[in-house]
Amino acid sequence: MLALLLALGSSLAYGCADFLGGLGARRAHVLRTVMIAAPASLAVELLLWPLLGASFSTGALVWGAASGFASAAAFALLYQTLAIGPMNVLSPVTALVSAVLPVGVGLLQGEHLGLAGLLGLPLALVAVVLVSAGHGAGSARPSRSALLPALGAGAAIASQMVCLHQAPSDSGVAPLIIGRAVPSAITLTAAGLMGRRLGTEKPVHAMSAAAGALDSLANLMFLLAARNGDLAVVAVITALYPAGTVLLARSVLAEKIYRGQLVGLGTAAVAVGLLALT
Known part of the structure; x- marks a missing residue:
């Protein structure tokens, strides 16, 4: 149950971070947004x-660095995807890929699910698609230039999850620290090389920093959840993060929640209930 609650918290934090990061990427070059989000x-x-401790063993360094490279790719590709749109099509693609890959890794590593889990996992995957798909998702066709970043973002998010899960369980927050130092260095280096090609638009600093901070808290809750539960279950619950984006868009921007998304939220609740029984 603890792992499930942490995964739900991680999902909500990821959704809020994506909302803020996507808004920031629409107002300035995506790299300018990531330049602030990653260091934050x-x-x-x-x-x-100091609160949770950190042990910088070889395993923590290797898997933390690997998660950092994946995180850098996820930051850039996800915010680019959010900025290009249409997100009612691209968000389900990203979320589904980010869920399916870790689930497959967990099952291949020998994780076993009971009947409730076997029913809950596919329901949760259906909920991921429904929640993140807006009005007209069935008719809108994204361009290849938009679809490829969405697929890449999902794969990068999944890779980050798997790498964090592989880090030693006694390493504290060391994998997270390394995993954040790497994308920060990559981002600042890339920004320095690109220079004026980033444009003159100034990023919204508070929004970008909040997105980075929320992403960090989401990673922490995911790491703790993965250490206390099965990767297959934790990953698919975490992949419900579009629900946080949808609910925040409703609260802040007064965006409508469509019937399919309401069905998705209900399906997610049933799936979470089943997974809680595993």
Whole structure:
């Protein structure tokens, strides 16, 4: 049950971070947004170090760095995807890929699910698609230039999850610190090389920093959930993060929640209930 609650918290934090990051990427070059989000995320991890401890073993360094490279790709590709749209089509693609790959890894590593889990997992995957698909998702056709970043973002998010799960369970927040230092360095280096090609638009600093901080908290809750439960279950619950984006868009921007999304939220609730029984 603890793993399930942490995964739900991670999902909500990811959804809020995506909402803020997507808005920021529409107002300035995506790299300008990530330049602020990634270091802000690292700052949160450093603040957590004295509280949760960190052991920088070889395993923590290797898997933390691997998750960092995946995170850097996820930051850029996801915010680019959110900025291009149409998100009512691209968001289900990203979320579904980010769920299916870790589920497959968990099952291949020998995780076993009971009957409730076998019923809950596919329901949760259906909920991921329904919740993240808006009005007209069936008729809108994204361009290849929009679909490829969506697929890449999903794969990058999945890779980050798998790498964090593989880190030693006694390493504290060390994998998260390394995993945030890497994308921060990559982002700042890339920004320095691109220079004026980033444009003159100024990013919304508070929004971008909040997105990074929330992403960091989401990673922490996912890591703790994965250490206390099965990767297959934790990953698919975490992949319900579009629900947080949808609910925040409803609350802040007064965007409508469509019938299919309401069905998705209900399906998610049933799926979570079943997975809680595993």
